[in-house]
Amino acid sequence: MTPPCVLELAGVVKSHTRERRALDGVQLAVHAGRVTALLGPNGAGKSTLVSLAAGLTRPDAGTVRVLGEDPAGRGAQALRRRIGLAPQEIGVYPQLSVTTNLRCFAELYGLRPRAARARAAELLEPFALSELGDRPAGRLSGGEQRRLHAAIALVNRPALVILDEPTAGADPSTREHILRAVRDLAGGGTAVVYTTHYLPEAERLDADIALLEHGRVIARGSVAELIARHVAPLAGDGRPATLESVYLALTGRGTVEPDAEPAALP
Amino acid sequence: MSSLRAIVRIELRVLRHDPVPLVLLIGMPIVLMVLLSQSLGRVLLFEGYDDAPGSMHTAPGMACLFGFFSVAIVGFAIFREHGWRTWPRLRAAGVGGRALLAGKLAVPAGLLVLQHIVLFGFGVVFLDFKVNGEWLAVALLASAFALMILAAGLAAAAVLSTVQQLNAVTNLGTMLLGGLGGALVPVMELPKWVQPISPASPVNWAMQGYRDVILDGAGVGDVVLRLAAMCGLALALVAVALWRLRADTPKRTWG
Numbered sequence: 001m002t003p004p005c006v007l008e009l010a011g012v013v014k015s016h017t018r019e020r021r022a023l024d025g026v027q028l029a030v031h032a033g034r035v036t037a038l039l040g041p042n043g044a045g046k047s048t049l050v051s052l053a054a055g056l057t058r059p060d061a062g063t064v065r066v067l068g069e070d071p072a073g074r075g076a077q078a079l080r081r082r083i084g085l086a087p088q089e090i091g092v093y094p095q096l097s098v099t100t101n102l103r104c105f106a107e108l109y110g111l112r113p114r115a116a117r118a119r120a121a122e123l124l125e126p127f128a129l130s131e132l133g134d135r136p137a138g139r140l141s142g143g144e145q146r147r148l149h150a151a152i153a154l155v156n157r158p159a160l161v162i163l164d165e166p167t168a169g170a171d172p173s174t175r176e177h178i179l180r181a182v183r184d185l186a187g188g189g190t191a192v193v194y195t196t197h198y199l200p201e202a203e204r205l206d207a208d209i210a211l212l213e214h215g216r217v218i219a220r221g222s223v224a225e226l227i228a229r230h231v232a233p234l235a236g237d238g239r240p241a242t243l244e245s246v247y248l249a250l251t252g253r254g255t256v257e258p259d260a261e262p263a264a265l266p
Numbered sequence: 267m268s269s270l271r272a273i274v275r276i277e278l279r280v281l282r283h284d285p286v287p288l289v290l291l292i293g294m295p296i297v298l299m300v301l302l303s304q305s306l307g308r309v310l311l312f313e314g315y316d317d318a319p320g321s322m323h324t325a326p327g328m329a330c331l332f333g334f335f336s337v338a339i340v341g342f343a344i345f346r347e348h349g350w351r352t353w354p355r356l357r358a359a360g361v362g363g364r365a366l367l368a369g370k371l372a373v374p375a376g377l378l379v380l381q382h383i384v385l386f387g388f389g390v391v392f393l394d395f396k397v398n399g400e401w402l403a404v405a406l407l408a409s410a411f412a413l414m415i416l417a418a419g420l421a422a423a424a425v426l427s428t429v430q431q432l433n434a435v436t437n438l439g440t441m442l443l444g445g446l447g448g449a450l451v452p453v454m455e456l457p458k459w460v461q462p463i464s465p466a467s468p469v470n471w472a473m474q475g476y477r478d479v480i481l482d483g484a485g486v487g488d489v490v491l492r493l494a495a496m497c498g499l500a501l502a503l504v505a506v507a508l509w510r511l512r513a514d515t516p517k518r519t520w521g
Binding site: 054055056057076077078079080081083085087089090091092093094095096100104105107108109110136152156 | 268269271272273275276279280283284350351352353354355356357358359360361362514
C-alpha cells in the first residue's frame with residue numbers, strides 16, 4: 001500500500017523575473033516515511049520548490065498542498081508548525097548557546113518552556129551536539145553549526161521535513177550524522193525533502209529521486225528505475241551505472257559546482 | 267499569543283547576551299545629565315526661570331535624544347534576523363506578521379519605558395528635578411514620543427534595504443533631529459536661522475510639550491495638540507511600514 005502523500009505539487013509555476021520561470025509546471029508527490037531527493041544543477045528551481053513547500057511563497061499557478069492544505073494560505077500557521085525547514089544557509093542565533101537555540105525554536109513552534117527544554121535535550125545526541133550544549137552557536141565550527149541548523153528543523157517533530165542542501169560544505173563526520181538522522185526520520189514515518197548536489201547521498205538514503213532542470217522535473221523514480229530507464233546498466237568503463245550516470249545523461253553536466261553561490265530563500 | 271511570547275523571549279535572551287542597547291539608552295544619558303545639568307541651569311536662568319535646576323531641561327532632553335536611538339534598535343532587531351539568516355526560519359515556523367512585528371517592538375518599548383522612569387527618577391532623586399505641571403501630562407508625552415519612535419523604527423526597517431543605510435540614517439538622524447529639536451540645548455539657544463526650522467523635528471514637538479508641562483506648569487489639556495501630532499506621525503509611519511515591509515524581501519546585512 002502506498003504511504004499517504006504529505007506534499008503534493010500540481011502544475012506549479014513560479015517566476016522571480018518576467019524573463020524566466022524558476023518552476024515551470026512541476027508535478028511532485030512526497031510520501032510519508034520516504035526521502036525524496038531533489039537533484040539538479042544550480043538554478044534548476046530546487047530552492048524555489050523548497051520555499052513553496054514550506055509556505056514561504058506562493059505559486060503563480062498550480063497548487064501546493066501539505067497534508068491536504070495550502071501551506072501559504074490564510075490560517076496556515078498551524079499547518080506550518082507541522083513542517084520542519086532547514087534552509088540552505090545556516091540560520092542560528094550566534095550569541096545563544098546550542099541548547100538555547102533549540103529551545104528558542106521549539107518555543108516558536110508552540111512548545112511550552114519545559115517541553116522545549118526537554119525537546120532540545122533530545123536533539124543533542126543524534127546530532128553529536130551533547131558536548132556542545134552550552135557553547136554559543138557563533139563559536140561552533142562550520143560542521144557543528146550545520147548539525148545544529150539541521151537539528152533545529154526537527155524541534156517540532158514535523159510530519160514533513162525539508163532540508164535544503166544540509167551537507168553543503170560539511171565534513172564527512174557531519175555528513176554521516178545528518179544522513180543517519182535523515183534515515184531515522186524516514187524510518188519513523190516522516191516525509192523528507194532533501195536537496196543535494198552530492199548524488200551518492202541520495203543513493204545511500206534510498207531516496208525517491210526528482211531531477212529538476214530549467215524549472216521542470218525531467219526524471220522521477222527510484223535510483224534503480226532511473227538507471228533502467230535512462231542509461232545502460234554498465235557504464236563505458238565497465239563499472240555499474242550510478243545515479244551520476246543518469247544525471248550526466250539527462251543534464252549533460254558534472255555534479256560538483258563548488259563555486260556556486262547559495263541561493264537565499266525569499 | 268505563544269508566537270509573540272516566544273519572539274519576546276528570544277529578544278530578551280539576545281539582549282541579555284548583548285546589553286549594549288541597555289547601556290546606550292540608560293547609562294549614557296545619565297552621565298550626560300550629570301555633566302550638563304549645571305550649565306543648563308544657567309541657560310534656564312537666562313531664559314527667566316529663576317528656580318529651575320538644569321535637570322528640568324536635561325531629563326526630558328536626554329530622554330528624547332537617547333530615546334531616538336531606539337529607532338536604530340527596532341530597525342536592527344529586524345535586520346539582524348536577516349544577517350543571522352534566521353528570518354526564513356521565523357516565517358517557516360508559522361509566526362504571523364503581526365506577532366513577529368509586535369515581538370520585535372515589545373522589548374524596545376519596554377526599554378523606552380524603563381529609560382524614562384530611570385532618567386526622570388534619577389533627576390528627581392539626585393538633580394532636584396521637579397514638574398511644575400501635571401505628571402500625567404509628562405507620562406502621556408513620553409508615551410506618545412515612544413509610539414512615534416517605535417513606528418519610526420518599523421518604517422526605517424521597511425524602507426531601508428541595507429544595514430549600512432540603517433546605521434547611517436538612524437544615528438545621524440538622531441543627532442540631527444535631537445539637536446534641531448532642542449534636546450541638547452533649548453531652541454532659544456540655537457542659532458537664529460535654525461530656530462524657525464526646529465519644529466520640523468518631531469523631537470521639538472516632544473520637547474516643547476515637556477517644557478510647557480515641566481517649566482510652565484501646563485496640564486494634559488494644554489499639550490493635547492502636541493500629543494495628537496506625535497500620535498498622528500506614529501500612525502503615518504506605521505502605514506508606511508505596513509505598505510513597504512515585505513516579509514519575502516531579504517535585507518542586505520553584514521553577511
